[in-house]
Amino acid sequence: MNRLLRNVIEATIRTGNLLVTSPDGAVHHFGDKTGAPVHVWIKTRRAERAIALDPALQLGEAFIQGNLDFLEGDVLALLRLVYANSARSDSATGKSLNALRTLFKRFQQLNNERRSRENVHHHYDLSGELYRLFLDDDMQYSCAYFEHPGMTLEEAQAAKKRHIAAKLDLKPGQSVLDIGSGWGGMGLYLAREFGVHVLGVTLSTEQHAVSTERAHEQGLQNDVHFELRDYRSLSERFDRIVSVGMFEHVGVNHYKTFFETVAALLKPGGVMVLHSIGRNGPPYATNPFIRKYIFPGGYIPSLSEVLPHIERAALMVNDIEILRHHYADTLMHWRERFMANRDKAKAIYDERFCRMWEFYLSGSESAFRWQDMMVFQIQITKRNDVLPVTRDYMLEAERAAPLPLLSASIAPPRKRPRKRADSIED
Incomplete structure (x- = not known):
């Protein structure tokens, strides 16, 4: 598994039961294994890198492109798990991207x-x-x-x-x-x-x-x-x-x-x-x-x-x-x-x-x-x-x-x- 992605997930998921199958077929466990499992399969190394750098955008993009699928659970179950751990979420990179998006939000809404x-x-x-x-x-x-x-x-x-x-x-x-x-x-x-x-x-x-x-x-x-x-x-x-x-x-x-x-x-x-x-x-x-x-x-x-x-x-x-x-x-x-x-x-x-x-x-x-x-x-x-x-x-x-x-x-x-x-x- 991409090292940056592993660090992001470990920093985010402390409770719950998340399994991630990486492109090489290895299964990685995150959380304390409580609750229903959510099992995500990331199919490409490119998707791994993209999700690690910008999960707010790239998680959804990987899903709609078919580069991410669910072996157990679904999108809602994954997001519930993430938000249950939200006090610990957001990597330094993620916080920087969010701050940048907030700074430039007015340029995204020039709605003449x-x-x-x-x-x-x-x-x-x-x-x-x-x-x-x-x-x-x-x-x-x-x-x-x-x-x-x-x-x-x-x-x-x-x-x-x-x-x-x-x-x-x-x-x-x-x-x-x-x-x-x-x-x-x-x-x-x-x-x-x-x-x-x-x-x-x-x-x-x-x-x-x-x-x-x-x-x-x-x-x-x-x-x-x-x-x-x-x-x-x-x-x-x-x-x-x-x-x-x-x-x-x-x-x-x-x-x-x-x-x-x-x-x-x-x-x-x-x-x-x-x-x-x-x-x-x-x-x-x-x-x-x-x-x-x-x-x-x-x-x-x-x-x-x-x-x-x-x-x-x-x-x-x-x-x-x-x-x-x-x-x-x-x-x-x-x-x-x-x-x-x-x-x-x-x-x-x-x-x-x-x-x-x-x-x-x-x-x-x-x-x-x-x-x-x-x-x-x-x-x-x-x-x-x-x-x-x-x-x-x-x-x-x-x-x-x-x-x-x-x-x-x-x-x-x-x-x-x-x-x-x-x-x-x-």
Whole structure:
């Protein structure tokens, strides 16, 4: 085994039961041999060296290239073992690379309008058939809300929409802007159940086409309109603004512009709810595997990076809620569904793509379950007299609001050309 890799693993894994088969066929044991074994086979010396020098990126790359496989356990089991030992993890080289990535994170997030479209196209314009393999019936691709034990993914995603609607304090006839409207589920729910008029904006051509179809299929085309448009180009003013799962793609360089735009678009008595992935800890760089293969230009902020920009835009924070394990459970459902439909995903793309997404979903679940990832919902206004002075109205509204009808789920779209797997970055 590569000596540097051995030193890295020995410094990291003190508890647990890790076995590594090296390219020469030798089996090496690490940890105190407690718990279920995780057995990794590294097939090439090049992969050994790469993982030793930059495990945050190269572990995933070795897996998707087929240079690393599991003889026992899987990606999630390995990451759980690593994070259980995380107080001892990070070699000197790893710490230096992380510090360098943090230093240069702003250069990785220069998300002007052209680059934002390219970043969205990279991930969200994949085949809709792929997303249908693991998402709920409404195609909600953001954190669900598991308000009760044992909820299905469909129930928890419906509860998420109702939870956010309660915080918006909606009134019939109001105008609502949905920034990053996805496949249209949130906008359609708000219009159908609360009698509001919704404009949804997205940069994904696939999502725009599907959401527009859905509005016509449900007879809501006069109440919900979806546009293929950057939020920065809007000039209308709205009673309510909602943004779910889009802020992660804004980039720290553009927070000032984002909240100044929100302030310009929100009416004086308006309310915004921002739902985003966040970090319970100090600012850090985007995971290099996620940045290269999954979400180029993406960034997970700490609240300390977000709140100052809200204040400087003359907006007011009325409420902040932290959702802790909800996204871990959401990702668990997605991962299990994806793995159950892996052969179908492989038929759409290929084996390499399936390995990439297995690593992505497993790594994301582990980050929310065992690291410092969370989801925050921030309620924002321009005045302090817009909403009731206690939070009781949210609970009352949530209890009174209807759950989105599961029967109103998304219908299979018309066939569109799928994005080729070889368009994924190498």
